[in-house]
Amino acid sequence: MLAELYGEEHHIFRESFRRFVAREVTPHAAAWEEARQVPRDLWLKMGQEGFLCPWVPEEHGGLGLDFLYSLIINEELIRGDGFGVGVPLHSDVASPYLASYGTPQAKERWLPGCVSGEVITAVGFSEPGAGSDLAAIRATALKDGGHYVINGQKTFITNGFVADLVVVACKTDPAAGYSGISLILVDKDAPGFARGQKLHKMGGHMQDTAELFFEDCRVPAWHLLGHEGQGFKYMMEKLQQERLEVCIKCQVMAEECLKEGLNYAKTRQVFGQPVGLHQANAFRLAEMATEVEMGRVFLEALIAAHLAGQDVVQRVSMGKYWLGEMVNRVAYQALQLHGGYGYMEEYRICRLYRDVRALSIFAGTSEIMKLIISRNLGLRG
Numbered sequence: 574m575l576a577e578l579y580g581e582e583h584h585i586f587r588e589s590f591r592r593f594v595a596r597e598v599t600p601h602a603a604a605w606e607e608a609r610q611v612p613r614d615l616w617l618k619m620g621q622e623g624f625l626c627p628w629v630p631e632e633h634g635g636l637g638l639d640f641l642y643s644l645i646i647n648e649e650l651i652r653g654d655g656f657g658v659g660v661p662l663h664s665d666v667a668s669p670y671l672a673s674y675g676t677p678q679a680k681e682r683w684l685p686g687c688v689s690g691e692v693i694t695a696v697g698f699s700e701p702g703a704g705s706d707l708a709a710i711r712a713t714a715l716k717d718g719g720h721y722v723i724n725g726q727k728t729f730i731t732n733g734f735v736a737d738l739v740v741v742a743c744k745t746d747p748a749a750g751y752s753g754i755s756l757i758l759v760d761k762d763a764p765g766f767a768r769g770q771k772l773h774k775m776g777g778h779m780q781d782t783a784e785l786f787f788e789d790c791r792v793p794a795w796h797l798l799g800h801e802g803q804g805f806k807y808m809m810e811k812l813q814q815e816r817l818e819v820c821i822k823c824q825v826m827a828e829e830c831l832k833e834g835l836n837y838a839k840t841r842q843v844f845g846q847p848v849g850l851h852q853a854n855a856f857r858l859a860e861m862a863t864e865v866e867m868g869r870v871f872l873e874a875l876i877a878a879h880l881a882g883q884d885v886v887q888r889v890s891m892g893k894y895w896l897g898e899m900v901n902r903v904a905y906q907a908l909q910l911h912g913g914y915g916y917m918e919e920y921r922i923c924r925l926y927r928d929v930r931a932l933s934i935f936a937g938t939s940e941i942m943k944l945i946i947s948r949n950l951g952l953r954g
């Protein structure tokens with residue numbers, strides 16, 4: 574399906590990015606996992622080669638390319654052990670808020686840096702007391718002359734420790750629910766902005782995830798994205814691509830887990846034959862391969878529809894739910910095929926198993942996806 578949409582230039586781009594990953598990411602992945610950080614140098618190198626925000630229009634320093642380039646970058650990073658590199662979140666989730674709703678001044682100031690790697694972005698929506706229920710956020714941004722004064726706390730923020738610019742969800746009308754939410758850009762030097770330590774996570778170790786603190790943090794009023802009180806609407810508009818980005822991660826991680834499980838099952842001998850030739854395991858692999866294949870077909874249909882500009886929120890929610898659960902099932906079975914070796918760090922499946930666990934949680938949990946899907950089934954008549 575997507576094959577028809579790929580042109581020669583996409584293939585050339587993939588080959589070039591694959592070589593970049595083999596040289597600049599894969600050999601360093603273990604050290605970055607250990608350091609709980611990807612060096613800024615990688616961002617700058619990616620920027621130099623046109624691998625950050627490739628969709629940004631040329632007037633702002635980008636290449637003006639389509640979403641297939643983002644897909645290629647996301648896929649190849651994962652295949653080359655760069656699952657935790659926060660680039661897809663920067664390029665396809667956070668920076669698009671700036672491009673779509675930023676003032677001309679904001680776009681001129683930061684978009685070229687998003688492309689070059691000098692400006693790393695993050696989205697700060699979740700709080701200690703509000704994740705799924707964003708109407709319950711408590712961070713406030715109150716107008717004071719030509720500034721907003723922000724108070725509150727954010728948590729679980731991907732790229733939070735290195736980000737130069739954060740899209741922060743705040744209540745400009747604290748008494749209102751969804752309609753009181755606004756999105757405001759906070760840059761790293763804003764007075765009153767601080768970050769906590771990197772959070773200790775179960776997986777995604779090279780990815781820095783942090784808490785952010787705002788104490789009478791002052792930012793100029795032109796940092797507001799769009800209009801006051803429209804923040805929730807903007808989040809909903811952008812969630813289609815954000816969740817699609819996670820769907821891609823789920824699918825490619827499932828493909829990698831299957832690959833590891835299959836390779837191991839072909840080589841390890843038990844009771845005189847390869848693990849995979851025992852019928853229980855052959856059937857296990859057949860089930861895994863079927864789920865992975867079905868996931869690929871569904872994902873590609875979603876991407877094609879997204880590229881065509883269709884509203885696929887319902888199907889993206891289905892994808893986020895099903896693929897997020899599917900990759901966890903496949904990772905579990907692939908590790909099981911490895912026996913005790915699957916539990917050892919030197920086997921790739923060990924890291925893959927850890928890393929996939931968050932995929933059914935961030936960008937909306939499986940339960941929240943089911944909530945959205947069921948609401949659209951017409952149950953209320």
Ligand SMILES: Cc1cc2nc3c(=O)[nH]c(=O)nc-3n(C[C@H](O)[C@H](O)[C@H](O)COP(=O)(O)OP(=O)(O)OC[C@H]3O[C@@H](n4cnc5c(N)ncnc54)[C@H](O)[C@@H]3O)c2cc1C
Pocket residue numbers: 695696697698699702703704705706728729730731732774777782931934935936937938939940941944
């Ligand atoms: C690795 C990682 C990276 C993240 N990166 C970011 C980021 O960059 N920016 C950001 O803003 N956030 C980020 N998050 C936060 C993430 O989006 C939230 O964790 C997620 O939305 C769930 O919110 P919560 O953790 O507060 O869980 P809760 O909302 O407290 O949910 C707890 C449980 O209750 C369930 N639940 C909630 N409501 C319902 C309901 N109505 N019906 C049934 N069940 C329900 C949930 O599914 C879950 O199982 C990240 C999280 C992780 C783990």
